[in-house]
Amino acid sequence: MRTGRIIAPPPPENRPASVENPASVEPPVEARAEESAEKMTASAKFTTAAAQNSRLKTSVGWIFGGKQQQGWQIYEPLIRETIKAETDAGSNEFAAALSQRQKSAGLSPSGILDEQTFRSFVADWQTNRLKHRSPATAEELVGGLPADFYDPGRSPELRQIERETYAAYKRMVAAAAADKSLNLKANPDGALAANERFLKIVSSHRSKEYQNQLRAASPNSGRAALAVNFSPHFTGRALDIYVGGEPVSTEDNNRLAQINTPVYQWLVKNAAQFGFRPYFYEPWHWEYVGANGQIDLITE
Template sequence: MATGDCAAPAYAEAARANAESLVRMNLSVFGRPEAGWETYAPVAAREIGTRCAPDTPGFAQALAGWPPGGAPDGVMTEAALQAVEIAVQARRPIVAVLDRGVCPDPPTELADARPGEGYGGKAVQLRPGALAAYRAMVAAARAESPEIAADPRFLQIYSGFRSPASDAARCERDGDCNGVTRATCSPHRTGLAMDIYVGQAEGYGPDSSADPNRLAQSRMAAYRWLVVNAGRFGFAGYAFEPWHWEWTGEAP
């Protein structure tokens, strides 16, 4: 992750503490116990404005200078990570809508993805504007990242628009509605949300919320490119699910 000079001698001790907590800190930022914050390191680095690796003094220095984080010593805490999560969530328009107690109606117009845009040949639909923005983003990613360009699966969509009835059936089937991995009012009903292939850990599906899978995805080129660049095309992510992205160019 590190680029440029990430040396900051005054934050050497903070860097050592962050290296330790990166894999050991007990936290529950998304309401589920986890060990370590490495999965969220790319998002945290993007939010605090650094490309330094999370165990470097340069990262600690950037964290110390990030006002919302409340970490003036440069040491990552659960509270600082929660501040990152809040800042990222605020970019998702669906969050503000749901906070008002509103569940958006499905869109009246949808466009079909082209063959090759759906993962495994899957048929995918999105709002026309979201699909156009997605195509521009994928073209840029393949032009800018040789690793993404080398594997045509990267950034293919495996879930786009899902009807309310479809989501209700998923909730019933999985027995998990309105939790960290399933929502009664899913963003997918808006036609603005998409689950994008960013890779997977061996033995897991690309949308597995198991900690080993999400950690592996957070280390992959496709996800790291999205974290840094998706905002250029109007997309906001959901930090708990590396594959989930929402277009912010229209109201839900």
């Protein structure tokens, strides 16, 4: 009986890696060294930028509303959300994310949040605000429940809200109440409890006539005059929402306290999902522009 022979396969050819197996191709030593040097340079660049940002956040000067402003720390939550940075403004990661945003905006990608860069943020935030400027009609307004207001004793005519805006607000508040990290007091039905102040409405629809009365009562109040001419509250789509501190005081210390509350930071991250955009200068002021962010971005 003849036994079969097992023929061993020939030894593999000692061939160099080729394009057929690109994974086995290592970059030349010079290329690896160049890449390493670039990473080190970028790291050093962003370390320097981070140090600059830590200083500029409280010192850079800029003008808004005819008044000298100092620093941008009050707007840091909005900035971080805009550039999708999870770390604070004094970190390398923040500087790197800012650099990418600067590059896309046609600015020098330094990673340093200087006055020019900050003004570009302000321009974008203002562009995204409500442009609809038609006064709300009686048919468009609904009466808000007293329990939804910071002052439940507010008169019925001052509790009116544009219909879609109110529905969106209720959905947003229900989502916030369901977020256990906020520790909001809520009823079994998910609505905010009567003794919960956060996220209650401080002010909603204000007619131009009412705003004229405010100006007449306080003729030296720049804020009242500004409200008459530019505030979108008469559309019924702007809400002042309680986020802490003095409800609507523009004092820097008050606004700084407000932007550090969990509810404000939650709004910054989540309000857009419900169609609301912020007025950057007032942490309490939010405007309903529609669920897709475009419905009411109309210049008349």
